[in-house]
Amino acid sequence: MRTQVGIIGAGPAGLLLAQMLHLRGIDSVVVEDRSREHIEGRIRAGLLEQGSVDTLTEAGIADRLHREGLVHHGLALRFGGRSHRVDLSELTGGKAVTIYGQQEAVKDMVAARLASGLPLLFEATGVAVHDLDSARPYITFRYDGRDRRIDCDVIAGCDGFHGICRPSIPAGALTIFDRVYPFAWLGILSRSRPMSEELVYARHADGFALATMRSTTLSRLYLQCAPDDDLARWSDDRIWSTLRERLGGTLEDGPILQKGVTAMRSFVAEPMRFGRLFLAGDAAHIVPPTGAKGMNLAIADVRVLVRALEAFFAGKGEALMDSYSATCLDRVWKVQRFSWWMTQLLHRYDDHDAFEERVRLAELDYLAGSRAALTTLAENYVGLPYAF
Ligand code: FAD
Numbered sequence: 001m002r003t004q005v006g007i008i009g010a011g012p013a014g015l016l017l018a019q020m021l022h023l024r025g026i027d028s029v030v031v032e033d034r035s036r037e038h039i040e041g042r043i044r045a046g047l048l049e050q051g052s053v054d055t056l057t058e059a060g061i062a063d064r065l066h067r068e069g070l071v072h073h074g075l076a077l078r079f080g081g082r083s084h085r086v087d088l089s090e091l092t093g094g095k096a097v098t099i100y101g102q103q104e105a106v107k108d109m110v111a112a113r114l115a116s117g118l119p120l121l122f123e124a125t126g127v128a129v130h131d132l133d134s135a136r137p138y139i140t141f142r143y144d145g146r147d148r149r150i151d152c153d154v155i156a157g158c159d160g161f162h163g164i165c166r167p168s169i170p171a172g173a174l175t176i177f178d179r180v181y182p183f184a185w186l187g188i189l190s191r192s193r194p195m196s197e198e199l200v201y202a203r204h205a206d207g208f209a210l211a212t213m214r215s216t217t218l219s220r221l222y223l224q225c226a227p228d229d230d231l232a233r234w235s236d237d238r239i240w241s242t243l244r245e246r247l248g249g250t251l252e253d254g255p256i257l258q259k260g261v262t263a264m265r266s267f268v269a270e271p272m273r274f275g276r277l278f279l280a281g282d283a284a285h286i287v288p289p290t291g292a293k294g295m296n297l298a299i300a301d302v303r304v305l306v307r308a309l310e311a312f313f314a315g316k317g318e319a320l321m322d323s324y325s326a327t328c329l330d331r332v333w334k335v336q337r338f339s340w341w342m343t344q345l346l347h348r349y350d351d352h353d354a355f356e357e358r359v360r361l362a363e364l365d366y367l368a369g370s371r372a373a374l375t376t377l378a379e380n381y382v383g384l385p386y387a388f
């Protein structure tokens with residue numbers, strides 16, 4: 001089999017790339033190692049920047065997002081027992097964010113791909129990439145009981161943090177920046193009314209908590225826990241009482257439909273390209289979830305990659321492919337900074353002394369009272385402008 005762009009991974013990055021290339025008449029094959037049910041059921045991100053919504057709209061895959069997504073114009077920051085509203089739209093000249101489950105966006109993208117009749121291969125095993133520094137890289141895997149090979153002009157590594165693309169790059173060709181945080185998030189999805197119409201980010205002496213949602217009847221709640229915490233130690237009662245204590249206000253409980261623990265890390269691999277392999281999304285970088293940026297950053301990478309590939313396949317040369325990594329990393333590092341900043345500001349560190357605790361509370365208090373500081377938060381939270 002032969003294609004122009006071999007795409008490894010059917011997460012938001014790979015599926016969006018496939019759709020945007022299709023709209024530009026560029027061929028691709030998407031190779032995914034999990035089942036359709038698995039990727040459509042994986043509960044993860046939920047918050048889309050304004051630019052992400054615009055990108056999905058331009059890609060023609062946002063009809064349901066516009067019908068069912070919840071547009072948010074503000075959020076609440078809670079610390080010292082009080083909540084402070086941040087008016088995102090007023091601070092950013094009218095921008096907003098939208099709550100729409102990542103798995104819903106993935107379902108919409110899978111449906112668009114299948115409707116186009118173009119290849120999206122689930123449950124491929126033993127996926128490997130070869131000859132990355134040649135003009136004819138190729139992908140091998142086993143699918144439907146047979147060994148397969150796809151010859152490509154370009155391979156897009158959209159296979160997430162644990163994928164095979166980044167490790168296929170010779171170690172000496174990459175510089176890795178990595179930070180693991182000394183805490184994790186326990187996340188639940190519950191059939192209960194959200195505690196307020198907007199998200200609540202809470203800093204409490206015992207740890208961070210976040211109240212978000214998926215609809216007016218489904219709540220998504222997170223609380224800071226230990227990185228090696230065992231879910232068995234978290235009874236439903238303990239989860240609800242911890243959330244109530246940290247979030248304040250009235251929090252209705254309900255049946256817990258899903259729970260899981262997510263580790264927190266900041267990670268960047270530079271450059272995001274090796275020969276004809278281009279990394280996009282979590283394959284190249286991870287942010288701690290506090291700033292809600294992972295999926296948005298994946299979408300931003302794809303925009304840059306599409307522009308570069310469009311020029312390349314139109315015979316306009318490799319200049320934009322050559323600048324792909326630098327263009328992406330410019331945003332990646334700004335988003336890393338914001339995600340790190342939100343994380344360290346709102347979480348409890350066991351090794352912080354009373355001085356550091358007071359400095360953080362002072363920073364939050366300053367933030368809540370300063371239009372300049374709130375504007376900085378708001379412009380990062382709704383999404384920095386794209387490079388083009
Ligand atoms: P992925 O979604 O990881 O997709 C990679 C795909 O590649 C997967 O389908 C995987 O099965 C496949 N794959 C892996 N290995 C192979 C292989 N060898 N061969 C073939 N296929 C392979 N981000 C936000 O923007 N906003 C949020 O609010 C937010 N909240 C989050 C909350 C939690 C609890 C978590 C865990 C994450 C959150 N994120 C958030 C991050 C976001 O989910 C990720 O950044 C996003 O999924 C990245 O998309 P991706 O396509 O790059 O990678």
Ligand code: DHB
Pocket residue numbers: 044045046047099199210212213220289290291292
């Ligand atoms: C969600 C997750 C986040 O990490 C965040 O900062 C905001 C919202 C969510 O799952 O809805």
